[in-house]
Amino acid sequence: MLAHIDAGAYASTFITKELTRLMERMFGIDIHEATEDADAQLVxxxxxxxxxxxxxxxxxxxxxxxxxxIDANTDIALLIAVYRFAYQFGARFPQPGAxxxxxxxxxxxxxGSTVLDIRxxxxxxxxxxxxxGADSVENIIxxxxxxxxxxxxxxxxxxxxPYPFLKRWYQHEFNPYVNAEPxxxxxxxxxxxRVDEAMRTRGIVQHRVGHGWTGEVLGYSSKYGWESGLTIPEEKKPLVAELNGKRELVDGAPILTSLDFSNPEVTPRMVEIVxxxxRKHPDVDYLHVWLSDAQNNICECDKCRTWLPSDQYVRFLNALDERLTKEGLDAHICFLLYHELLFAPEYETIRHPGRFTMMFAPITRTFERSYADVNLDQLPEPASYMRNQIVLPNSLEDNLSYLFAWQKTFHGDAFVYDYPLGRAHYGDFGxxxxxxxxxxxxxxxxxxxxxxxxxxxxLRVGFPHYLPNYVMGRMLWNPWLDYEQLKDEYFExxxxxxxRDALPWLETASELSSCDYFIAIGERHDPEQAKRYAELSEQARAVEDTLVNHVVSADDGHRAAWLVLDWHRGYVERxxxxxAALANGDEIRAKAAWSRFLDYIRRGEMDVQPQLDVYRVIEVARNYAGFSPKDGFQK
Structure with a gap:
């Protein structure tokens, strides 16, 4: 059968490869490329x-x-359509990898006998x-x-x-049972x-950078992410935010350090760096230009005190826009509503909104409620800004009040940058x-x-399954899909x-666990939640036989997923x-149980590597839930 594909040079090759693979595997049809549409049966x-x-x-x-x-308006839409065609004939893609x-x-x-017309x-x-998280290059691709x-x-x-994410994996941080790799x-x-090539060949829309520009102004490369333990040279100190009368790196980390935007050198330097x-990366579709990745670290000098951080930020963004225009560069800039920048500017507005996309990042929100639960007609007024004394909100109502205040000054493109699978998911065991x-x-x-x-x-968020990302992708394309049907489709x-035998256990695991408790929203001493955790541990032991029986009886194509569920059961029990001990305030018992859990996930990481990010679950548990990566561990 002859096929003709007209797409971007990179994408055309990959789409040809994928169409050929799917047609051969699903229908036993060999595909050869035609030069003209008239000669082709697949166009x-x-x-x-x-x-x-x-x-x-x-x-x-x-x-x-x-x-x-198949006709599409973008290269990525054409590739999505190829998979949508395969989906129509029963293909499903429940998790990454072949x-x-x-x-x-x-x-x-x-x-040959099927008729389709799908728009x-x-x-x-x-x-x-x-x-x-921590990722191998294969995980990313x-x-x-x-x-x-x-x-x-x-x-x-x-x-x-992606240096910091790769480093975490190849150095096997937090897992001394696995030797560090070169x-x-x-x-x-x-x-x-290789990652860039994977995006380019598929026509993926590429977003890049984010935090790190403030460090670049000080002479530190953004590629190293959250590196710390550094000191700032004396000649660079005038560029750094003044805090408590001093100008130093926050925790020795450039990425956490704010700048003194009243210093006339700062904005021009940062503009030229961006x-x-x-200029050097025209393939980046959306260039993210954010400030530091910390809160309550804003410059306290006399000049800066007269401005909100967001007013200074918008003034910088306008200067950047002016300079990009002068250079004839059409780079599209994403700016960030996060930490102090949640507070909308009082005086400055973005002069050319077509250059910009606004990104709302409510990092401290609860995930035990949804935006759908909020009455948008009864939102509170945003809190007043208190320099270096802000408390970030957990409530959806408070977070949305900041978004709506910004929307009064910016009427351009916007999206939410959300975190359900960044921390909170570790608290939902089902x-x-x-x-x-x-x-x-x-x-x-x-x-x-x-x-x-x-x-x-x-990216390694398939523990015990990848339903959250499956739902996210499918419903961002079509939010009117029937959720219950989608869930059944996924697990089948x-x-x-x-x-169906797995669902009661997963429902129990979700019902008795708590996203909020795991990420430190609410009281740490919580006897009622302690009871739920204790019951969940018992339920995990009780379901062992059911899961093991399915591991034994499953066919080769599905056995691996049942094995993950069984391994996950042991994870939940521990x-x-x-x-439960932590919520009851029993620190000694909590440390002993945490040590047992650490040993389990560290020893077994390679068995569930694509599904469970051991580095990240330990980091989140340490920073939020209240555990330590070292407690009770013996080499």
């Missing part, structure tokens, strides 16, 4: 448009008399994921490969390259080039509650004046025969015991 065409706030991915799939045509695909083997006559447009322009299979179009690499900046760059990056919050949040985005969603998250694809 795929992309208009090659560049995604922006006004453009939403769309496609049409038409199949009749054995001739397939082992996560479920492709039916059908007779080629099924292709779809994405509900939102921005549908993506931002890297976090597998995840990027998975994105268009679910309807995502965007991937965000924080910093100059790793340095050169290796990271080679891996980063412009130089934009991953069903967090999935439900995600789908309900997405349904509300339009009412919030938001044009999409990027999830700041670990993941687990195969007997999939961490619930530790959390």
């Amino acid at each position: 795929l065409t992309s208009a090659g448009l560049k995604q922006d706030a006004e453009l939403k991915d769309e496609f049409r799939i038409a199949l009749a008399d054995g001739r397939l045509s 082992a996560g695909e479920r492709l039916l083997k059908l007779d080629r006559d099924v292709f 779809e447009t994405a509900a939102f322009a921005h549908r993506g994921v931002c890297i976090e 597998d995840f990027i490969d998975w994105l268009p299979k679910l309807g995502f179009n965007t991937f965000f690499v924080q910093f100059e390259n 790793f340095d900046a050169g290796i990271a760059q080679q891996m980063s080039d 412009v130089d990056y934009a 991953y069903l509650a967090i999935s439900d919050t995600i789908r309900r949040d997405i349904a509300k985005l339009g009412s919030l004046g938001l044009n999409g969603y990027i999830s700041c998250q670990e 694809a993941l687990l195969g025969e007997g999939w 961490i619930s015991t530790a959390l």
Whole structure:
């Protein structure tokens, strides 16, 4: 069978490869490339448009008399449509990686006799994921490969390259049972080039950098992320924010350090650094220009005290826009509502909103409620700004009050940068509650004046399953899907025969655990939650036989997913015991149980590497839940 594909030079090659693979595996049909549409029975065409706030991915799939045509407005939409075509014939993609695909083997006559006319447009322009956690380069590429299979179009690499996320994995931080592997900046760059190629060949919309610009002004590369233990040279101190009468790096970390924007050297330096990056990286679709990654570290000098941080930020953004325009650069800039920048400016406004996208990042919000639960007509007034004394809100109402205040001054493109799979998911042991919050949040985005969603998250978030990301991708494309049907579809694809037997356990695990408790929202001493954790630990022991029986009886294509569920059961039994003791205030018992949990996940990490980010769960438990990565551990 002959096929003709008209897309971008990079994307055309990859889409040809994917179409050939799917047609051969599903229908036993060999594909050869034709030079002209008239000679082809499969014709795929992309208009090659560049995604922006006004453009939403769309496609049409038409199949009749054995001739397939797919037309799309962007390269990534064309690839999404190829997977959507396979989905129509039973293909499912419940998790990243080749082992996560479920492709039916059908007779080629099924292709020849089927008639299709499918027209779809994405509900939102921005549908993506931002890297976090500890990742091998294979983890990152597998995840990027998975994105268009679910309807995502965007991937965000924080910093100059993914060095800090790769370093965590290859140095095996927090896991002394695994030897560190060779790793340095050169290796990271080679891996980063592979990641960039994976995005480019698929037509993925690329977001880049974020935090780190403030450190660049001081002479520190953003590629090293949250490196600390550094000291600032005397000649650079005038550029640094004054805090308590001193000008130093916050915790020795450039990324956490604010600048003195009243110093006339600061804005021009930062503008030139960003412009130089934009000039050298025209392939970046959305360049994120944020300030420091810390709160209550804003300059206290007399001049800065007269301005809100957001007024200074907007003044800088306008200077950046002016300089980019002068250089003839069309770089699109994402600016951030986060920490002090949640407080809307009093005086300054962005002069050319078409250059910018506003990103709302409510990092401290609860995930035990959804935006759908909020009465938007009864929001409180935003809190007054108190320099270096802010307390970030947990409530959705307070967070949204900041967003709405900004929307009075900025009327351009905007999306939410949210964190359900960045920390809170570790508190939902069944991953069903967090999935439900995600789908309900997405349904509300339009009412919030938001044009999409990027999830700041670990990539290894399949423990015990990847339903949260599956729901996120599918419903960002179409938020009107039936959630219960989507959930059933997912578990049937993941687990195969007997999939319904897993749901009662997962429902129990979600019901008895708590996202909020794990990320330190609410009191740490909580006897009622302690009882729920103790009950959950008992339930984990009780379900062991059911899960083991399914491991034994499952076919080869589904056994691995059942093995993960069984391994996860042991995880829940141990961490619930530790959390029950913590919530009861029994520190000695909590430390002993935590040590037992650490030993379990460290020894078993390689068995569930794509599913569980051991580094990140330990980091979150240390920073929020109240545990230590070292307590009770013996080499």
